[in-house]
Amino acid sequence: xxxxxxxxxQRDDPPSVFQHVRDLLKNADFTxxxxxxxxxxxxxxxxxxxxxxxxxxxxxxxxxxAGFDAVNVANNHMLDFGHPALFETLGLLDDLGIxxxxxxxxxxxxxxPAVVEKGGTKVAMLGYTSVFIPEWAATDDGPGLAVMRAHTxxxxxxxxxxxxxxxxxxxxxxxxxxxxxxxxxxxxxxKRADIVVCAFHWGVSRGHMKIxxxxxxxxxxxxxxxxxxxxxxxPHVLQGIEVYGGKAIFxxxxxxxxxxxxxxxxxxxxxxxxxxxxxxxxxxxVEYLPARIxxxxxPHVLSLAEGKYIVDMVAHRSAVFKTRFAPHGNAIRLVDAxxxxxxxxxxxx
Numbered sequence: 001x002x003x004x005x006x007x008x009x010q011r012d013d014p015p016s017v018f019q020h021v022r023d024l025l026k027n028a029d030f031t032x033x034x035x036x037x038x039x040x041x042x043x044x045x046x047x048x049x050x051x052x053x054x055x056x057x058x059x060x061x062x063x064x065x066a067g068f069d070a071v072n073v074a075n076n077h078m079l080d081f082g083h084p085a086l087f088e089t090l091g092l093l094d095d096l097g098i099x100x101x102x103x104x105x106x107x108x109x110x111x112x113p114a115v116v117e118k119g120g121t122k123v124a125m126l127g128y129t130s131v132f133i134p135e136w137a138a139t140d141d142g143p144g145l146a147v148m149r150a151h152t153x154x155x156x157x158x159x160x161x162x163x164x165x166x167x168x169x170x171x172x173x174x175x176x177x178x179x180x181x182x183x184x185x186x187x188x189x190x191k192r193a194d195i196v197v198c199a200f201h202w203g204v205s206r207g208h209m210k211i212x213x214x215x216x217x218x219x220x221x222x223x224x225x226x227x228x229x230x231x232x233x234x235p236h237v238l239q240g241i242e243v244y245g246g247k248a249i250f251x252x253x254x255x256x257x258x259x260x261x262x263x264x265x266x267x268x269x270x271x272x273x274x275x276x277x278x279x280x281x282x283x284x285x286v287e288y289l290p291a292r293i294x295x296x297x298x299p300h301v302l303s304l305a306e307g308k309y310i311v312d313m314v315a316h317r318s319a320v321f322k323t324r325f326a327p328h329g330n331a332i333r334l335v336d337a338x339x340x341x342x343x344x345x346x347x348x349x
Contacts, residue, residue, distance in 0.1 A: 001028065001029065001030040001032070001123065001195070001197075001229075001274075001275070001276040001278055001283065002024070002025060002028040002030065002031045002032070002273055002274065002275055002276075003032050003033065003197070003229070003231045003250070003253065003273070003274035003276075004025075004031075004032075004033040004034075004253060004256040004271075004273055004274075004299075005033065005034060005231070005233045005252065005253030005254050005255060005256045005271055005272075006033075006034050006036040006233045006234070006236065006253075006254070006255050006256060006257075006258050007033050007034060007035055007036060007062075007063070007071070007256050007257055007258070008035075008036040008037050008053075008055060008077075008257070008258050008259050008260060009055055009059045009062040009257060009259060010055045010056070010059060010259035011059075011259070014058055014059045014060075014061045014062035014065070015061055015062050015065035015066070016298075017062050017257050017296075017297065017298055017299075018062060018065060018066040018257070018298075018299070019298060020298055020299065020300045020301075021066070021273075021291075021299050021300070021301060022065065022066050022067075024273070024301065025066040025067050025068070026066060026067035027067075028067070028275075029118040029119060029121075029278070030069050030070075030116055030118060030123050031066070031067055031068050031069050032068070032069060032070050032071070032072075032123075032125055032197060032199070032231075033068060033071055033072070033256060034071065034072045034075060034127075034199060034201065034233040035063070035071040035072065035073055035075075035078075035089075035100075036075055036077055036078075036233070036258065037053055037054055037055060037075070037077035037078060037080060038054045038055070038077075038078055038079075038080065038081055038085035038086060038088070038089040039054070039055045039056070039057055039058075039059045039060040039088075039089050039092055040054055040055075040056070040057055040081065040084070040085040040086075040088035040089050040092075041056055041057045041088070042081070042084040042085055042088050043081030043082040043083070043084040043085035043086075043088075044081060044082060045080065045081060046079060046080055046081070046082060046133070048133070049080060049133070051080075052077075052080035052081065053077060053080055053260060054077075054080055054081045054085055055259070057088065057092060060089070060092045060093065060096060060098075061096075063093075063096070063098055064096040064097075064098060068098055069098065069099060069116045069118075070098065070099035070100060070101065070114035070116050070125050071093065071098060071099075071100055071101075071114075072100075072101055072102045072125065072127030072199035072201070072233075073086070073089065073090070073100050073101070073102045073103040073127065073145070074101070074102025074103055074110070074127045074128050074129040074132075074145045074146045074147070074199075074201055075102075075129050075131070075132075075145075075201040075233070075234065076129060076131040076132050076133075076201065076234070078102075078103060078145060079132075079133070079136045079144070079145065083143045083144075086103055086143065087105075087143075090103065090104070099114035099115065099116055099125075100114055101113055101114040101125050101126055101127040101146070101199075102126075102127030102128060102129065102145055102146045102199070103138070103143075103144070103145045103146070104138060104143065104144075105143045106138060106139065106140060106141055106142060106143065107138040107139055107140050107144075107146075108140075109138070110138035110143075110144060110145055110146040111126070111138075111146045111181065111185050113125060113126050113185070113188075113189040113192065113193070113196075114127075115189075115192055115193055120281070121194050121195065121278055121281045122192065122193040122194050122195070122281075123193055123194070123195045123196075123197060124189040124190075124192055124193035124195070124196050124197070125196075125197040125198075125199055126146075126182075126185055126186065126189055126196065126197070126198050126199065126227075127146060127198075127199040127200075127201075128145075128146045128147060128148045128182075128198075128199070128200055128201065129145055129146070129147055129148070129200075129201035129202070129234075130147065130148045130149065130150055130200065130201065130202040130203075130214070130215075130218075131201060131202065131203075131205075131234055132145060132147055137149075147178065148174060148175075148178045148179075148182065148200065148202070148218055149174070149175040149178050150172045150173060150174055150175070150212070150214035151172060151173050151174075151175065151214075152170065152171070152172050153170075153171045153172075154168040154169070154170060154171070155168060155169040155170075155171055156168060156169075157169055170212070170213075171213060172212045172213045172214035173213065173214055173217060174214050174217055174218055174221070179218075179221055182218075182221065182222060182225065183221075183225050186198075186222065186225040186226050186227055187225065187226065190226050194281035194282060195228045195229075195278065195281070195282060195283060196226060196227045196228050197227070197228065197229050197230075197231070198222045198227045198229075198230045198231075199230075199231055199232075199233070200215070200218060200219070200222075200230065200231075200232045200233075201232070201233055201234045202214075202215050202218070202232055202234055203215055203232065203234050203235045203239070203251065203252060204235060205234055205235050205236055205265070205266070206265050206266045207237065207265070207266020207267075208235065208266070209235075209237065209239065209317070211239060211240065211251050215232070215251060216242075219232075219242070219244065219249045219251075220244055223244050223245050223247050223249070224245070227247070228247055228282070228283050229247060229248050229249075229250075229274075229276065229283060229286065230247075230248070230249045230250065231250045231253055231274060232249075232250060232251045232252045232253070233252060233253055233254075234252065235252045235254075236252075236254060236255050236258070236261075236265070236266065236267040236268065237252060237254050237266065237267070237268045237270075238252060238253065238254045238268060238270050238271065238272060238310070238313060238314060238317065239251040239252035239317055240314075240317040240318040240319075240320060240321055240323070241288075241314060241317075241318045241321070241323050241334065242318070242321035242323060243321070243323055243324075243334055243336040243337045246336065246337060246338060247283075247337060248274075248286040248334050248337040250272075250274055250288075253271060253272055253274065254268055254270060254271040254272070255267060255268070255269075255271055255293060255297075256271050256273075256291075256293075256299055257293060257297050257298065257299050258293070258297060259297060261293065261297055269292050269293050269294075270290075270291075270292055270310050270313065271291045271292065271293060271299060272288040272289060272290060272291055272310070272314070273288065273289040273291055273301065274286065274287075274288050275287050275288065275289060275331060283337075284338065285333060285337070285338065286333070286334045286337040287328055287331040287332055287333040287334065288314075288331060288332055288334075289301050289302075289330065289331050289332075290302045290304070290306075290307025290310040290311055290314075290332070291307070291310075292307070292310070301330075303330065304327055304330065304331075304332070311325075311332055314332070323336075324336055
């Protein structure tokens with residue numbers, strides 16, 4: 001099982017973007033990622049947004065050429081050109097046999113998992129966005145995206161009178177009704193699949209490295225409800241990795257390939273490919289391959305020697321979670337993300 005971050009392709013030869021990683025992606029049993037924007041020729045710009053973008057309909061061929069099995073479409077650019085662009089994108093994915101989650105013609109459709117089966121194992125991916133225009137949320141009878149909303153408040157630090165102008169403490173927490181919906185979504189996905197993956201479009205972009213409180217709340221809740229692994233996107237940088245309850249949380253995988261890549265906006269060229277081993281219909285090991293996009297925005301896997309600075313970066317950004325890593329072949333393994341031992345311990349207790 002491979003997981004990658006933000007994917008947005010816009011070029012004359014779409015499949016060429018994955019020329020250096022195509023074999024790796026196609027040879028995996030399951031390849032999942034985040035499709036950051038529509039691939040369509042229809043729709044009109046959403047008027048109140050500062051920046052609207054889409055890829056033309058040809059670009060979806062990049063995904064099929066690399067063997068993507070499913071993508072998340074819940075993100076802050078999928079509706080830049082409105083519902084017609086979303087519907088065209090979903091139709092193109094359907095035509096290519098690429099499953100999708102996170103968007104649809106109503107709330108139930110948007111919240112339905114993308115289920116992929118290979119070799120007798122079923123993987124279900126659920127996708128949500130926490131960064132979106134409020135009108136973009138799917139309703140019971142209206143189209144849109146699957147969302148996980150968060151409250152934001154600002155708290156004065158204890159030294160504010162001693163040091164006027166001290167920045168506030170930012171507090172965030174999930175909407176209770178969205179948290180409850182996630183509980184039911186994961187339970188429904190669990191009935192249909194052996195492994196449940198959650199894709200969350202969340203966090204703060206433009207070079208902001210700090211993980212918001214609601215992200216940790218959301219990730220832990222998803223695992224408590226039965227999710228097996230979580231991967232995040234949107235900040236356009238690599239963020240920390242946490243192991244919670246024996247299961248891995250990748251808070252942001254950065255830009256896997258992103259035609260809107262911008263150093264001025266704090267984007268990083270460094271990225272990673274998550275690789276999970278599956279045995280007996282469950283994830284048994286989790287590791288990542290350091291990777292980087294080149295000047296053409298094409299991703300490359302790096303050796304551990306070439307990517308040592310990325311390995312060090314990830315370790316530094318994960319230190320707050322006390323995550324333990326160890327080299328394993330051409331990858332970095334998460335030492336404590338060994339789910340069979342966790343499950344065995346639960347059964348024994």
